Amino acid sequence: MDPEFRALLKRVRAELVSPAEFSAYEHLLKLVRTDGRAARDELAGVLVAPERPLWAREIAAFALGVKGDRRAFETLVLLLNYREPARCATAAHALALLRDPRTAKAAAALATNPVRTAYAVHPVRLLAELRAPESVPALMSTLERLLVARDHCWPVARACVEGLGRLGDRRAEATLVAAREHPQLRPAAVEALARLTGRRGGGTHGVRTGSVT
Structure with missing residues (x-):
């Protein structure tokens, strides 16, 4: 796993407080570790689904970005402009790997x-x-x-x-x-x-x- 992604997961896990959040986190990890179109499509759905927490969107966008899936682009750019330096840094890393011409x-x-x-x-x-x-x-x-x-x-x-x-x-x-x-x-x-x-x-x-x- 990408060292930047490990740091991201460690940071996000420290933010979780409820059993529902931990469950959602584990489900996202399962999707990230699963190859195939279906898993990527579900991760992309996280980016546009209403009421999803920022940390879930960040994990999904990073995972898609490093896989070259350009559906992550808009979320990663949003995170690149975020007020928290850690989120900006991980977004920049994923955008560099995404190779989107935009x-x-x-x-x-x-x-x-x-x-x-x-x-x-x-x-x-x-x-x-x-x-x-x-x-x-x-x-x-x-x-x-x-x-x-x-x-x-x-x-x-x-x-x-x-x-x-x-x-x-x-x-x-x-x-x-x-x-x-x-x-x-x-x-x-x-x-x-x-x-x-x-x-x-x-x-x-x-x-x-x-x-x-």
Whole structure:
């Protein structure tokens, strides 16, 4: 079982309080462990059934996402924008494995939304992993906005710097130079610029949904 999924199940199990919840949880686990269309269809039904708890939708969406079932997409994007970092992280992991062509556009929309900046770390990291055409423009736009904002939101800004370094696109050079002027970002920006200018060897690996030009 995927380590991320084990962590998800452990977190969810700690939230359960009633016998009915434990029973529903065990039934979901049985579906997850069952191969075949019927099990996937029932998991997909959990995503749209009324009055299902969020934890049940999260388990179903994650399980479908890692199996490449695109019916999980909308729920995973919702969770990627959730207020709890743990749920954002697991959603990002499943979306990276899902390989849905809509993922990069959705992640870019979340990363660049100034109203949701506090929840943008995982969309930013996902964009760097996807290496899609949307990735560099979205990370540059978000970082440039944060560099001049009153609330710089340093964790998100740092994630942008690290992502741009990982992507290695020279379009980001001026933005990273500006980031280097901020002590909170300087170490990450120096490393990212070294990647861009070729002073650091090695490559990166990730899920590729497109190419950065």
